Amino acid sequence: xxxxxxxxxxxxxxxxxxxxxxxxxxxxxxxxxxxxxxxxxxxxxxxxxxxxxxxxxxxxxxxxxxxxxxxxxxxxxxxxxxxxxxxxxxxxxxxxxxxxxxxxxxxxxxxxxxxxxxxxxxxxxxxxxxxxxxxxxxxxxxxxxxxxxxxxxxxxxxxxxxxxxxxxxxxxxxxxxxxxxxxxxxxxxxxxxxxxxxxxxxxxxxxxxxxxxxxxxxxxxxxxxxxxxxxxxxxxxxxxxxxxxxxxxxxxxxxxxxxxxxxxxxxxxxxxxxxxxxxxxxxxxxxxxxxxxxxxxxxxxxxxxx
Amino acid sequence: xxxxxxxxxxxxxxxxxxxxxxxxxxxxxxxxxxxxxxxxxxxxxxxxxxxxxxxxxxxxxxxxxxxxxxxxxxxxxxxxxxxxxxxxxxxxxxxxxxxxxxxxxxxxxxxxxxxxxxxxxxxxxxxxxxxxxxxxxxxxxxxxxxxxxxxxxxxxxxxxxxxxxxxxxxxxxxxxxxxxxxxxxxxxxxxxxxxxxxxxxxxxxxxxxxxxxxxxxxxxxxxxxxxxxxxxxxxxxxxxxxxxxxxxxxxxxxxxxxxxxxxxxxxxxxxxxxxxxxxxxxxxxxxxxxxxxxxxxxxxxxxxxx
Numbered sequence: 001x002x003x004x005x006x007x008x009x010x011x012x013x014x015x016x017x018x019x020x021x022x023x024x025x026x027x028x029x030x031x032x033x034x035x036x037x038x039x040x041x042x043x044x045x046x047x048x049x050x051x052x053x054x055x056x057x058x059x060x061x062x063x064x065x066x067x068x069x070x071x072x073x074x075x076x077x078x079x080x081x082x083x084x085x086x087x088x089x090x091x092x093x094x095x096x097x098x099x100x101x102x103x104x105x106x107x108x109x110x111x112x113x114x115x116x117x118x119x120x121x122x123x124x125x126x127x128x129x130x131x132x133x134x135x136x137x138x139x140x141x142x143x144x145x146x147x148x149x150x151x152x153x154x155x156x157x158x159x160x161x162x163x164x165x166x167x168x169x170x171x172x173x174x175x176x177x178x179x180x181x182x183x184x185x186x187x188x189x190x191x192x193x194x195x196x197x198x199x200x201x202x203x204x205x206x207x208x209x210x211x212x213x214x215x216x217x218x219x220x221x222x223x224x225x226x227x228x229x230x231x232x233x234x235x236x237x238x239x240x241x242x243x244x245x246x247x248x249x250x251x252x253x254x255x256x257x258x259x260x261x262x263x264x265x266x267x268x269x270x271x272x273x274x275x276x277x278x279x280x281x282x283x284x285x286x287x288x289x290x291x292x293x294x295x296x297x298x299x300x301x302x303x304x305x306x
Numbered sequence: 307x308x309x310x311x312x313x314x315x316x317x318x319x320x321x322x323x324x325x326x327x328x329x330x331x332x333x334x335x336x337x338x339x340x341x342x343x344x345x346x347x348x349x350x351x352x353x354x355x356x357x358x359x360x361x362x363x364x365x366x367x368x369x370x371x372x373x374x375x376x377x378x379x380x381x382x383x384x385x386x387x388x389x390x391x392x393x394x395x396x397x398x399x400x401x402x403x404x405x406x407x408x409x410x411x412x413x414x415x416x417x418x419x420x421x422x423x424x425x426x427x428x429x430x431x432x433x434x435x436x437x438x439x440x441x442x443x444x445x446x447x448x449x450x451x452x453x454x455x456x457x458x459x460x461x462x463x464x465x466x467x468x469x470x471x472x473x474x475x476x477x478x479x480x481x482x483x484x485x486x487x488x489x490x491x492x493x494x495x496x497x498x499x500x501x502x503x504x505x506x507x508x509x510x511x512x513x514x515x516x517x518x519x520x521x522x523x524x525x526x527x528x529x530x531x532x533x534x535x536x537x538x539x540x541x542x543x544x545x546x547x548x549x550x551x552x553x554x555x556x557x558x559x560x561x562x563x564x565x566x567x568x569x570x571x572x573x574x575x576x577x578x579x580x581x582x583x584x585x586x587x588x589x590x591x592x593x594x595x596x597x598x599x600x601x602x603x604x605x606x607x608x609x610x611x612x
Contacts, residue, residue: 086537093537097507098428118506119533122404122428125505199431200424201403208514208539227425231392231399233514236539240546 003182004295005042011289013269031291034058048185071191073152082205088184088213174221184219202226208236225266253280309488310601311348317595319575337597340364354491377497379458388511394490394519480527490525508532514542531572559586
């Protein structure tokens with residue numbers, strides 16, 4: 001029996017800003033393009049892993065989203081990117097952080113998974129892998145968009161080091177997919193947050209926090225305030241609640257985001273998918289950019305709460 | 307009612323080597339000193355967090371253990387250290403990776419937790435925090451012991467880059483404690499593995515993998531092959547099994563290490579403690595250096611299987 005293919009993507013959770021409102025049509029178009037590209041892989045019999053990587057590359061190449069091109073600038077005015085990917089059929093994962101100049105960090109995370117027995121490589125060690133695997137590189141300028149440069153100028157003037165150390169940080173894209181063989185995969189990619197300290201690492205590259213996949217339960221990608229996604233170990237917690245309580249995936253997402261982490265003073269969002277095509281989407285923020293094609297083939301695109 | 311205080315520490319899981327056998331008495335003495343120092347804090351009414359930090363500093367300062375002084379040398383012949391700490395009473399955490407020259411990485415992880423709203427800072431950004439918080443620094447030579455230099459010389463000659471990319475990596479110290487107020491905490495610190503690639507990050511600094519603490523369930527510190535501890539999200543999985551199945555903590559550790567991760571071709575070890583003083587210790591390797599003082603006040607020191 002062929003499993004019904006499905007894919008969900010997100011483009012970050014957080015507040016509704018003027019920039020997001022002004023560019024709503026372009027955001028929706030970017031989400032649609034990415035989710036359709038991923039779904040197309042699945043329709044042609046491709047793997048969930050390929051679908052996730054393809055959808056995320058589409059978001060990474062789109063300067064509207066805070067990852068790869070369009071990444072936020074850190075305190076030094078530079079881009080540092082994190083990403084992770086996990087293959088639910090093998091329970092293998094790859095992650096990278098503090099990445100510069102690699103056009104698609106999600107593909108580098110996949111190289112860590114497939115070409116090494118490491119799971120997580122950071123900084124210049126990861127760049128060496130990108131070079132030896134001949135991944136596409138770009139100059140610093142490629143990643144820096146006028147919007148993010150403007151955000152950096154405004155914020156950098158205003159914030160002291162002490163303010164930066166005390167602020168919370170979000171902004172991520174991600175995808176989960178199930179292929180026609182019933183395998184799931186997940187991926188997450190981020191450009192961090194404007195004016196953050198060099199070396200700050202968020203949830204996106206942390207397996208169990210921002211990214212997790214396991215054919216025995218589900219695939220999950222998270223977004224929001226990375227610090228709370230890490231201490232809540234949100235992705236693995238959703239998987240464990242699903243596994244150990246026998247509830248639906250939507251109930252597992254709701255329980256972890258809205259009940260177990262109810263008092264948390266930060267934005268939390270998650271998308272999730274089982275090998276059987278059951279879906280879960282939950283967030284506690286004003287908005288989460290998201291799109292999905294459900295097992296019945298219907299396309300949905302949403303930014304705000306229902 | 308005063309809760310009974312207790313503490314468990316580990317000094318890494320893996321194979322039994324000639325070096326370990328030759329230095330067995332010194333290892334046992336090092337474990338005893340560290341666990342007694344931590345317990346002393348608890349007896350004097352100190353916090354689980356202070357006890358964990360104190361025990362780990364004792365192991366970090368002891369050149370026999372692969373963390374801080376005594377760290378393995380990476381492919382470039384340099385020391386890179388990771389550490390994490392989590393306070394179960396607040397569900398707050400701090401983690402650092404790619405650290406050089408900081409005498410006690412566990413204390414820097416605690417500074418990330420207490421002095422910033424970040425959870426995880428890597429590399430030079432973390433060093434800047436160490437400087438501003440006036441943590442004790444040491445020259446490169448302080449961290450490099452004759453034993454680790456010899457291990458590096460032997461291994462570096464033998465291993466090609468491709469071999470390194472394909473090998474698994476372990477070696478860690480850690481502690482969990484419960485204080486007389488019934489709060490738990492955990493900490494983990496590592497020097498990586500000999501000849502590993504610069505930038506390779508293991509489980510020790512990953513909240514949910516090598517370190518997790520939550521007063522609602524338990525505190526956990528893990529050791530072994532970091533890659534499998536990350537993809538198995540071992541620490542959080544033990545906590546979730548304890549929370550959601552109502553089994554004992556020892557049963558939760560056994561289930562996650564020996565059943566859920568049965569097919570895994572790597573060393574996995576965990577120590578765990580509930581606020582009520584229930585203990586869990588499990589490992590699938592030939593040995594796990596460990597010591598504990600149980601709620602009845604008895605001291606235990608072990609290296610090999612029972």
